[in-house]
Amino acid sequence: MFLCIQLFCILLFSLSLSGLQFAFAEEPFIKIGVLSHRGDSFTSDAWDPTAYYLTNQLPDYEFEIVPLDFDEVDTAVSNDEIDFILVNPGIYVNLEYNYRVSRLTTMNNLRGDDASYKIFGGVIFTRRQRYDIQTLDDLRGKSFMAVDATSLGGFQMAWRELNKKGINPYRDFSRLEFGGIHDVVVQAVVSGEVDAGTVRTDILERMATTHDLDLNDIRIINAQYHSEFPFRHSTRLYPEWPFSKLQQTSDDLAKKVALALFQMPADHPAARAGNYAGWDIPLDYQQVHELFQELRLPPYDVIGIFTLQDAIRKYWYWAVLALFALLTLSATTSAVIRRNKRLKRVQRRLERHYERILDSVGDGIYGVDLEGNCTFINQAMEHLTGWTKEDLIGKRQHEILHHTHADGTVHPASECPVYATSIDHVARYIDDDVFWKKNGSSISVEYSCTPIKGTGNNVIGSVVVFRDTTERKQIEEKHREHQRQLAHVARLSTLGEMASGIAHELNQPLTVINNYSRACVRMLESNQPMMEQCSDVMEKISAQAERAGAVIKQIRHFVQKDIPDKKAVRVSDMLDVVSELTSMEITRKHINLDIVMDSTVDFVLAQDTQIEQVILNLVRNAIEAMDEIPAEQRNLVIRTTRQQDNMLEICVSDSGSGMAPSLLEQVFDPFVTTKQQGMGLGLSISQGIIEAHHDRIRVTENTQGGMSFSFKLPIVDDIHHDDTESGNLYQRPQEIA
């Protein structure tokens, strides 16, 4: 990235420079900047002859040498004070990089007497006796001396090789020193002042020639070999000094200069003066670039291959910040994730909790959305209906559950109470319906549907809670059957208790028949039979026989076991039966019986035998309640009254001594009785009968003393009289099984 930006800037710069090129017309004085590393006079002495040579070769120009210190090179180039420049390869690549200078030729450096080389390198060495130092790796922790931190051959080339081995001279040596000049370094190593050192190639050979060094005293580390390069060296080899043109120098001039230099003979006096052997085609300086890149030296000190370590070193505060931010972020993220997980867990737990609650309920529960589709069901529902979640959820519940009534007729969805609740948002309770099971059978159910409100308080559907009432209905039916049997037993029992009264009822006609028939016989046996009188008597006998028969029919009716259904029955018929069965007792106890009938009501809807049983029971209770009071105060009233709700109230009142309040509360409980004989089932059974007629027997205390027992039966107004028998007590048609 940095590299890109920099390249871009350079591109811009170069473009602007190229636009200015016309301004620099050729001048008669052509300045050649030369690195003056050994003093300006020395530089002038060495290089002026080359300037003369060029002036001679190119008479249109006058070349002159401008000695430049290390510090001055950059300024001279950037200010365009010179046209050409001659510097070492290290400076050259910087200039090439920064100011687009381009090499024209590479100098053939003169090494020794007549050998010239356009390449050079670095040599790393130690004293021969240092056997512990055999490879570059052995240099770690040792003291080391180089020429200068900026010296290419005297330090940087060796550094590159060390760097390749992972050795950082500034860090991994026990001591790093710079000797300033090559000879000092050699001396220091040989003398043992430092463990090892590095100098440019050919230095060792030159010192050996001048006897300043015995090559046997030293050993080369990481020795390399090159077929065309005889000097000892430890590093790669790099091109020698290049002769370069600045960017604004015209290509034409540069071409002429380059050509002139190429043509210079190796032994030309100018070359001898500069200690070189002519010029050669420019070499590739890429190796030098790579060296600087690898070592992160200028111009590659900022950009280039940027290791993580570099990044940390350079941007440690950013790194720390970034790390901190990263840590914070990751901590936050993990906290959020953890929180999220926990929330999800809580949500799952809540959902499971709800599910468990729903599933632990014995009633079936399911939800319905506004489209009538099932949204959820609980386990009880699966259990009760056999339908699974897969069968129901997302499906229209009506088509699955209650498409058909119990009687087999179609139950249209438009009449479905569940949908109705979804539409009008009114809760409903249905006490008798059927749901169809998966196996095709049905169950009796009672259920409620209640609208469900969403978050916005708007209704989003309804929830249905239902209960299987099949078993309950069977139990209820059993209970009713049981009640019927009990009532039957009670009637038999009542009849037993009333046996003497009934016998009296039968004895009356039998006695009369007996008397008449005997009288008749006597009349016939007498001498003057009175035929007319006998005929009258026979009529009377017949009437009495019918009376006896009627009593027996009543008894049979009263004790019959198979109870027909409720139908329209004449009120007076029922009261006649009761008064007939009790007349003996009423007479014997001198009770004043008053029957007050509402003349506007003839028929009620009832099961007559059962209602007769109830009234009989109430009348007999009333009779007994008056045992303790004087005979002349015994008043029994049976009254029927039309009520507003089209019901007929039948009330039996006595004038007895009343009832203890404690008894009043439990008077309808079974086995509660004040009688010495009797099971105490009469009122309990009577209450059961009236409940089956959808009412309850009410007990009230009369203001003038005594009690009233009353109940209501639905009035039947609209009746065809053909359907019912006449009111004659003795001619009631009976269903004889």
Place this chain on the structure above:
Amino acid sequence: MSEQATVFIIDDDAEVRDSLKMLIESVGLVTETYDSAQAFLKVFDPSRPGCLILDVRMRGMSGLSLQQYLNKEPVHPPIIIITGHGDVQMAVRAVKAGASEFLEKPFNEQQLLDSIHIALEQDAEQRGKASKLAEIQHRVDRLTEREKEVMELIVNGMLNKNIAHELNISQSTVEAHRSRVMEKMEARTLSDLMRMIISLRP
């Protein structure tokens, strides 16, 4: 027997009443019917001979109550109680209270008629006995005081001479009184006289 005996039928059931009336009249007896005890009591005349047929259970005054009421009278017709099925206690009470007969419905007609005859005889006998005593008393009433004294002593078994001594009169005077007592009392023998006097004693 100046008046004919009557069978009084008291029953609140008209059919029973009428059938009884017909049955009893078929054997030539005279009947009167009443639908309640009260109705009967309104016209009750102790001097009329006859018998009562009563249903034990009736509206208003029951048969037993009527029986108790009549028992207070010195003379009343014998009572035949009729009742429905098995009311034994009531039967015992009725008989103890002097009922002539107790019949259970439905009864045998001959049994009823026999009972009526027995009751009527009882009534007649009862009424005959009463008139005989009244006659004896009447004769006694005709005696003088002295004759009553003499008769008393005779009945006590004293001899004439003891009587004379007792009364301090002569023996011939005693004999004269004695013959007048026998004459006035219409007694043929001494035992006749004694039976008459003893029957008067309570």
